[in-house]
Amino acid sequence: xxxxxxxxxxxxTELLAVLHPDGRILQANAAWRGVVGWPxxxxxxxxxxxxxxxxxLGAMDAQLLALGGGEGxxxxxxxxxxHDGAWVSLSWSVVSSGEDGWLFCTVRPPVPPAFTPEARxxxxxDSLPFGLYLMxxxxxxxxxxxxxxxxxxxxxxVEALIRKGALSHSQLIHHxxxxxxxxxxxxxxxxxxxxxxxLEDREVALESGRLxxxxxxxxxxADGKMSYILYLFEDVTERRRTENALLSSELNFHKLIEGxxxxxxxxxxxxxxxxxxxxxxxxxxxxxxxxxxxxIWSIVHPDDLGLVRERVHTIDNRREIVPLQEIRYxxxxxxxxxxxxxxxxxxxxxxxxxxxxARDITERKRMQAQLLQTDRMALVGTLAAGVGHEINNPLSxxxxxxxxxxxxxxxxxRECECSLEATGAPGYAASLRELEELLQEAQEGANRVRxxxxxxxxxxxxxxxxxxxxxxxxSLDFSIKMAxxxxxxxxxxxxxxxxxxxxxxxxxxxxQVFLNLLMNAAQAIPEGSNARNQIxxxxxPGPPGxxxxxxxxxxxxxxxxxxxxxxxxxxxxxxxxxxxxLGLSICHGIIRSLGGEISVSSELGKGTTFTVLLPAxxxxxxxxxxxxxxxxxxxxxxxxxxIDDEPAVGRSLARLIGSPHQVTVVESGRExxxxxxxxxxxxxxxxxxxxxxxxxxDVYERVCxxxxxxxxxxxxxxxxxxxxxxxxxxxxxxxxxxxxxxxxQQLHRVIEKALSNA
Numbered sequence: 235x236x237x238x239x240x241x242x243x244x245x246x247t248e249l250l251a252v253l254h255p256d257g258r259i260l261q262a263n264a265a266w267r268g269v270v271g272w273p274x275x276x277x278x279x280x281x282x283x284x285x286x287x288x289x290x291l292g293a294m295d296a297q298l299l300a301l302g303g304g305e306g307x308x309x310x311x312x313x314x315x316x317h318d319g320a321w322v323s324l325s326w327s328v329v330s331s332g333e334d335g336w337l338f339c340t341v342r343p344p345v346p347p348a349f350t351p352e353a354r355x356x357x358x359x360d361s362l363p364f365g366l367y368l369m370x371x372x373x374x375x376x377x378x379x380x381x382x383x384x385x386x387x388x389x390x391x392v393e394a395l396i397r398k399g400a401l402s403h404s405q406l407i408h409h410x411x412x413x414x415x416x417x418x419x420x421x422x423x424x425x426x427x428x429x430x431x432x433l434e435d436r437e438v439a440l441e442s443g444r445l446x447x448x449x450x451x452x453x454x455x456a457d458g459k460m461s462y463i464l465y466l467f468e469d470v471t472e473r474r475r476t477e478n479a480l481l482s483s484e485l486n487f488h489k490l491i492e493g494x495x496x497x498x499x500x501x502x503x504x505x506x507x508x509x510x511x512x513x514x515x516x517x518x519x520x521x522x523x524x525x526x527x528x529x530i531w532s533i534v535h536p537d538d539l540g541l542v543r544e545r546v547h548t549i550d551n552r553r554e555i556v557p558l559q560e561i562r563y564x565x566x567x568x569x570x571x572x573x574x575x576x577x578x579x580x581x582x583x584x585x586x587x588x589x590x591x592a593r594d595i596t597e598r599k600r601m602q603a604q605l606l607q608t609d610r611m612a613l614v615g616t617l618a619a620g621v622g623h624e625i626n627n628p629l630s631x632x633x634x635x636x637x638x639x640x641x642x643x644x645x646x647x648r649e650c651e652c653s654l655e656a657t658g659a660p661g662y663a664a665s666l667r668e669l670e671e672l673l674q675e676a677q678e679g680a681n682r683v684r685x686x687x688x689x690x691x692x693x694x695x696x697x698x699x700x701x702x703x704x705x706x707x708x709s710l711d712f713s714i715k716m717a718x719x720x721x722x723x724x725x726x727x728x729x730x731x732x733x734x735x736x737x738x739x740x741x742x743x744x745x746q747v748f749l750n751l752l753m754n755a756a757q758a759i760p761e762g763s764n765a766r767n768q769i770x771x772x773x774x775p776g777p778p779g780x781x782x783x784x785x786x787x788x789x790x791x792x793x794x795x796x797x798x799x800x801x802x803x804x805x806x807x808x809x810x811x812x813x814x815x816l817g818l819s820i821c822h823g824i825i826r827s828l829g830g831e832i833s834v835s836s837e838l839g840k841g842t843t844f845t846v847l848l849p850a851x852x853x854x855x856x857x858x859x860x861x862x863x864x865x866x867x868x869x870x871x872x873x874x875x876x877i878d879d880e881p882a883v884g885r886s887l888a889r890l891i892g893s894p895h896q897v898t899v900v901e902s903g904r905e906x907x908x909x910x911x912x913x914x915x916x917x918x919x920x921x922x923x924x925x926x927x928x929x930x931x932d933v934y935e936r937v938c939x940x941x942x943x944x945x946x947x948x949x950x951x952x953x954x955x956x957x958x959x960x961x962x963x964x965x966x967x968x969x970x971x972x973x974x975x976x977x978x979q980q981l982h983r984v985i986e987k988a989l990s991n992a
Contacts, residue, residue: 264363271317535562626953631886758789877906903928
């Protein structure tokens with residue numbers, strides 16, 4: 235509460251209080267305390283429920299609860315327990331603050347039934363926040379003492395005697411006040427003492443530690459026969475605490491301003507009169523005296539001078555706050571930086587001035603640029619994933635049909651070659667060989683498209699990090715493909731792959747590290763020097779339990795001072811606009827999160843080597859033997875249902891499966907459900923995961939409810955799982971799905987496994 239507001243609150247003759255939403259009494263002014271007789275610490279230690287009459291508590295709780303923390307008003311009444319045990323009826327007007335739920339209360343005591351002149355003489359000042367005490371010095375009589383004085387002096391028990399005139403001043407200070415309090419109230423030691431000669435204004439301390447401001451003034455009748463002393467007492471404990479707190483706050487505020495990371499300066503008549511350390515250092519000055527008295531225009535970029543002049547005019551002439559605005563500040567060396575600046579009119583050392591706060595946002599803008607680039611990459615990834623999914627369906631039957639066509643063509647070609655060459659007519663055989671070569675080229679092209687689509691899927695992965703056993707060689711090969719355009723014009727690539735165990739990592743993030751290292755290696759070599767330079771990727775066993783990957787180049791090398799900062803965020807040696815300085819920092823964070831290390835060694839003019847050490851996924855590892863070629867069974871016939879909304883995919887699957895199996899193809903999830911619920915039995919169900927009418931997951935769940943014995947016979951076909959539900963579903967059946975385009979060996983392997991479980 236501001237000092238002036240606190241002063242008004244305390245000195246108001248109205249009964250004012252502030253309640254917390256939980257019922258605690260946060261503040262109660264002097265007039266309130268004068269009515270109920272409780273000291274402030276007793277009121278603040280309890281909630282209002284401790285003082286309200288039990289019969290009135292329920293109604294009061296309900297009315298205050300109805301305010302509900304919103305903005306509203308309530309009028310209520312209750313009986314309140316006073317310090318002397320009596321109950322006083324109070325009328326309340328309560329207003330809710332709305333923001334923090336505080337309740338501001340104005341309370342009125344009941345109007346007394348009888349209002350005699352004598353009663354008025356005693357009660358007219360009882361609601362004042364000041365203690366009043368009037369005594370006749372010669373007769374030792376107490377002529378007047380209001381209720382607030384009795385509270386301050388702690389003599390409420392004899393207040394009735396004072397009002398009846400049955401207690402003298404000497405009796406009061408001898409029998410009802412301690413020596414310290416008697417001296418504090420009446421500048422005497424247990425007696426009335428000598429009256430002051432003139433108005434006396436002094437601050438005194440009570441035995442309780444509270445501070446009183448005591449005003450005492452002598453009065454006398456015109457004939458001098460009677461003399462009086464009028465005392466006025468004001469409790470200034472809280473005010474002094476507030477003033478001391480303000481003084482302490484001012485000192486702390488100065489320390490805060492000096493320690494703030496934001497630049498702060500004060501100017502008057504367009505010249506610096508105060509500069510904090512942050513601004514001084516940001517501008518490149520050694521001491522604040524170099525700026526004090528200097529024109530504020532000297533630190534503003536010339537292109538921003540017009541804008542800043544308008545803002546200064548608004549503050550100085552109109553005394554208005556100016557909003558946040560990006561402004562370029564000039565350093566001492568002539569360079570500049572971006573700052574977010576605001577200005578406020580203030581009073582500084584008793585005169586009007588302006589304070590400006592400037593926050594350096596250079597790093598924030600760099601980060602925003604990086605985030606923008608990340609958003610673009612995410613968009614590209616989403617596009618790549620969508621394109622890959624759309625390509626997979628036609629690519630599935632293109633590759634399948636090409637494989638079948640080649641397989642069907644090879645035997646007739648060989649038979650024709652023998653028969654036609656024997657008859658001396660080799661032309662037809664040559665045509666068949668040419669047709670076979672054309673199909674082989676188409677097959678190679680389709681396989682290249684398949685590999686590109688798979689790379690796109692890895693590149694576009696946007697789900698949460700998933701760590702699995704990863705082949706370092708495969709991850710490197712993927713990164714090399716992604717960087718091939720940059721590599722081929724600068725250096726000759728050398729692969730040195732030694733047998734190493736897999737590592738436990740996220741495939742896409744590990745590929746991100748290798749791609750960044752490869753791109754840095756390429757950019758260290760000028761274009762057009764492919765014949766003279768090389769980039770070497772060496773996969774080798776590292777220290778025990780680790781895998782090492784070296785990415786070396788024959789480029790310009792890195793100086794020692796740059797090597798010390800190479801992994802710092804935002805550090806870059808590239809020109810402005812060519813790099814953010816985050817690539818190697820991100821790589822360092824990824825490798826450290828995997829429990830590995832990344833280091834650099836370099837020599838100017840001779841090249842650079844980055845070494846990545848990763849913990850192996852398995853301590854005991856031996857190279858796996860190559861998979862044996864699949865031999866199709868010829869005697870195990872199965873009834874197979876293929877469900878796919880792409881007719882060509884279904885037909886190509888039927889051809890790939892071939893004899894001796896009996897294959898039925900349907901083109902929607904609903905048709906598949908009808909087949910599965912018919913009397914026709916099926917040993918294996920190949921079902922597309924994503925279909926428009928009824929997707930494969932729904933088909934599976936419904937079949938599991940009606941025919942749970944078919945659950946283990948499902949094989950799902952997917953061209954890419956984009957939804958969280960699809961990804962979670964595939965994790966529950968890790969060995970019951972295959973990806974498009976189909977690998978014929980894998981297709982027959984999963985069918986044979988499903989048939990063995992049938």
